[in-house]
Amino acid sequence: MTIRQGPRRRHQSMFLRVSREIEKVKRHGHRVSTHFFNLLFFRKSDSISQVGIVVGRRFGIAVRRNRAKRIFRELVRETHKDLAPGYALLVFPKRDAIMEPFDDLKTAWLGSLRKQRLLESKPL
Template sequence: MEQLDNRFPAERRLRKRRDFIKCKQMGRIIHTSHFLVFALKRDDEQVRLGVTVSRRVGGAVTRNRVKRLIREFFRTRQQQLPKGFDLSIIAKGHAGNIDLATVCSELEVLLRPEVYEKKRLKRSCSGKS
């Protein structure tokens, strides 16, 4: 019997700072209650994930738990996500008490292809209009 590969390898992750910055500056933004998601179209069919959880969310244990929950959502649903996007997920300050069911319900929006079709308003790289 063939088993699906649900690992989270390095090639599926955003790892370089420039990738996070490019995703934030040029990508489509999606707001949820506990997360900001930046989605940037890629040239290939790969889907990559980057997770940012700041100290505002809580201590190291809390931050790592939030990151694990987000990665678990991505790992179990990576086959359902639209192909060819870099996704940078930033946890908002009150995301520290979140559970897996809430993460899944909020990030389910990423499974809908129409979310990626809307154009983002252009803004300058300095953040000033």
Template sequence: MNRQTLRPWERIRNSADFTRCFKAGKRKRLPGLTVVYAPNSRGYRRIGLSVGRRIGPAVKRNRVKRILREIFRRNKTIFPDGYDFVFVPREDFLEIKWEEHIRHLRDAFYSS
């Protein structure tokens, strides 16, 4: 059964994990979004968000974070197990439709 909930252990919260991912990880640049990913020592996938102030005011940044968490939660099977994924959105993230983001992520990771 595919659980569509986002469990607490599926989030990257530790700054050391973010640093490891940014230093040792690979990057995929998608329209409006950069995904940094690195293998982890766990058997499951995790998500981290890095939304900078250049995105806009706090309301806009929080909306971007909610959208990214929801995309990850609903489409976990796109991402391979055993990897940490850090999403770094760009200024034009909200200009791209939700379905387009999912299609780009599927093209980038599902076949990998």
């Protein structure tokens, strides 16, 4: 029997879900802070980069937590192809992030990644 992978299975490898790896990034990662999110990143290997999104209960009610996760998952999907390989990243959205336009969040996200050299440089 062959198991077919639906469209949702394609994106699972880009997200960091193993708690042991998340804890490793929390302990050893480098922190970057912006007005909209905190970012921790850790060099792991030459494999595909993965991003975890962490939204705790202090963020607010479940509707807001879920909205923040949806917004940042979409940011990851749009920019994952440009991430430098071999990193584990954790994003901790801030409360103000869900009120901002998506383009402003994307600009802050890309700016933070560029500043930390987490984006691959594209040849012209």
